[in-house]
Amino acid sequence: MATISLRITDEELDILKAYAKINGKSLSEVVRNVMMEHIEDQFDMQVFAEYEKEKSEGKLKTRPVNKLWEELQL
Secondary structure, X not given: OOOOOOOOOHXXXXXXXXXXXXXXXXXXXXXXXXXXXXXXXXXXXXHHHHHHHHHHOOOOOOOOHHHHHHHHOO
């Protein structure tokens, strides 16, 4: 497992430690989870923006969900 370091103020560290304690997690877990959630949120927003663009340009291709289930044999 890799290790990273980052510089934060003492006040920011206190906030992170308090948050970790309240949630019963380690400081590493808190920082890792928040970073990953932020990345996931940005990805989701990018996908949504692409969807909206295709929709507004009339390029969005959709199909009934039952066709998807058939393809997946569900």
